[in-house]
Each structure stands twice: as C-alpha cells, then as structure tokens.
Amino acid sequence: MASSYVVLSLLMPVLVASLMVASASNFYNDFDITWGDGRAKILNNGELLTLGLDKASGSGFQSRNEYLFGKIDMQLKLVPGNSAGTVTAYYLSSKGSTWDEIDFEFLGNLSGDPYILHTNVFSQGKGNREQQFYLWFDPTADFHTYSILWNPQRIIFSVDGTPIREFKNLESIGVPFPKNQAMRIYSSLWNADDWATRGGLVKTDWSQAPFTAYYRNFNANACVLSNGVSSCGTNSSPSTSRTNSWLSEELDSTSQERLQWVRKNYMIYNYCTDAKRFPQGFPPECNLS
Numbered sequence: 001m002a003s004s005y006v007v008l009s010l011l012m013p014v015l016v017a018s019l020m021v022a023s024a025s026n027f028y029n030d031f032d033i034t035w036g037d038g039r040a041k042i043l044n045n046g047e048l049l050t051l052g053l054d055k056a057s058g059s060g061f062q063s064r065n066e067y068l069f070g071k072i073d074m075q076l077k078l079v080p081g082n083s084a085g086t087v088t089a090y091y092l093s094s095k096g097s098t099w100d101e102i103d104f105e106f107l108g109n110l111s112g113d114p115y116i117l118h119t120n121v122f123s124q125g126k127g128n129r130e131q132q133f134y135l136w137f138d139p140t141a142d143f144h145t146y147s148i149l150w151n152p153q154r155i156i157f158s159v160d161g162t163p164i165r166e167f168k169n170l171e172s173i174g175v176p177f178p179k180n181q182a183m184r185i186y187s188s189l190w191n192a193d194d195w196a197t198r199g200g201l202v203k204t205d206w207s208q209a210p211f212t213a214y215y216r217n218f219n220a221n222a223c224v225l226s227n228g229v230s231s232c233g234t235n236s237s238p239s240t241s242r243t244n245s246w247l248s249e250e251l252d253s254t255s256q257e258r259l260q261w262v263r264k265n266y267m268i269y270n271y272c273t274d275a276k277r278f279p280q281g282f283p284p285e286c287n288l289s
C-alpha cells in the first residue's frame with residue numbers, strides 16, 4: 001500500500017508532464033502543408049515545422065481551422081545569413097474579393113543587415129495600411145513569439161509580448177474593420193527579390209539556397225468557426241468568459257508605453273505619415289493619433 005502510494009506520487013509529475021506535452025501544439029493537428037512539393041516539413045512528432053525555398057519554388061502551410069477573432073501566437077526563427085530577396089509571410093486571411101487580412105511579413109536582408117518586419121491590415125479587400133519596423137534583436141538567432149490579438153474592438157500585433165502596432169475598430173468614423181469574415185492562418189516562404197530588399201536592389205543569392213524558416217509553439221485562444229457556428233457563441237457578440245478574456249483585451253498603460261517605445265525607436269515606415277501616398281488626404285484613422 002504505502003510503497004505503491006510512493007511510486008504513484010513519484011510518477012504523478014511525470015504523468016502530468018506527459019499530459020501537458022500531449023496537449024501542446026502539434027502541427028499535424030492544426031495545419032496542412034499546402035504547397036512547395038516537399039520543401040515544407042513537419043518534424044519532431046509535430047513540434048517543429050520548416051519551410052524551404054530554392055530557385056524552383058518556395059513553400060507554405062495553412063491552418064485547418066477558420067477563426068473569427070483570436071489571440072494567436074507562433075514562434076518563428078527566420079532564414080539566417082544572406083536572406084536578401086526572401087520573404088517569410090505569416091498572416092490571417094479570409095477568402096473572396098472583399099477579403100480581410102492581418103499581415104506580418106519578414107523581409108530578408110544581407111548578412112548583418114536588419115530584417116524589416118512589415119505589417120498591414122486589409123478590410124473588405126482594401127489594404128494600404130502598412131507599417132514597418134526593425135526588430136530589437138536578431139530574428140534569425142533564435143525563436144521569437146509573434147502574436148496577433150484580434151477581437152471586435154482592436155487588432156494588436158506583438159513581438160515577444162511587446163505590442164508594436166494597434167489597429168482600432170473605428171467603424172464609428174467610417175473605417176472598415178475586419179469582424180464578419182472568418183480567417184485562416186497562412187504562412188509561406190518565397191522569393192520576392194523584385195521588391196523586398198532595399199526596394200529590389202539586392203537580389204536573392206541562390207548559392208545560399210535552400211533557405212529555411214522555422215516554426216514552433218503555435219498557440220491559439222480563438223473562436224473557431226465551423227459550419228457558420230462560432231465556438232465562442234454568437235458571431236456578432238461572442239461571450240466573454242474568464243477563459244476568453246482576450247475578447248475584450250486592450251492595452252494597459254505599461255503596454256501603451258512599450259508601444260510608444262517601439263514606435264519611437266524601431267518604426268521605419270508608417271502610412272499615416274506618407275503624404276505622397278494620400279494626395280487627397282490621409283485615411284480618417286490617421287488623424288486621430
């Protein structure tokens with residue numbers, strides 16, 4: 001009796017740990033590789049996904065689920081060394097001609113020169129809301145967490161928990177906001193040397209191919225839409241319970257300060273300050289902050 005109790009209590013942490021591993025993200029469950037003819041791979045029992053790019057093709061994957069709002073984290077480690085000309089896109093998108101989209105794109109660079117993190121938001125087929133950033137670390141040296149919080153009030157892009165961009169729901173002043181179309185997660189690694197690095201001046205060095213980007217620790221606190229029904233309840237007013245408090249999450253004052261720190265020190269392009277783009281005047285959301 002006593003000894004079997006000892007054995008059990010010794011085993012308990014092991015059992016708990018293995019349950020946790022079992023429920024950890026598994027790329028086999030959540031994603032499908034959609035193109036690239038073997039250049040994308042799921043490895044380590046589903047814990048790691050890699051995308052490959054060579055002269056003949058890039059590769060990509062997409063989520064099995066469609067989400068209507070969520071807080072979605074993914075860890076990425078980007079193409080190291082001379083990644084000039086390559087683009088790693090990681091985004092949410094719906095379908096159709098009036099699609100919604102929330103974008104992270106990582107534009108590669110020569111060894112030692114900084115990646116650009118490009119962001120954009122499309123509502124009903126219209127984008128033109130680019131903001132670009134340098135990062136405060138080398139995104140090829142290790143995995144970092146890139147997150148999208150998408151709830152009915154706002155979209156927040158974060159890097160390692162630091163918000164870099166907030167796109168608010170300003171429908172009240174006529175800015176369309178993505179909130180009616182479910183989106184899938186997509187990612188791809190492809191060649192964009194006609195524009196990506198220094199505006200297309202630096203070409204992809206194919207002698208460095210194949211290029212590889214790495215993904216792990218996907219986590220989604222999200223409302224999954226299946227057959228028109230949201231796992232969070234009514235689509236238009238999903239219920240906010242303790243388990244999905246992200247549905248009403250906003251930036252607290254510390255996060256606001258972090259966001260301002262990023263904007264001041266790392267933002268390199270903002271559509272809201274690019275007067276050439278908008279000869280007829282800036283989009284309404286630009287006149288607020």
Ligand SMILES: *[C@@H]1O[C@H](CO)[C@@H](O)[C@H](O)[C@H]1NC(C)=O
Pocket residue numbers: 107108109110113114115116196197198199
């Ligand atoms: C690449 O490095 C150059 C030089 O530092 C920089 O101007 C550029 O913004 C970097 N990123 C891209 C994607 O071109």
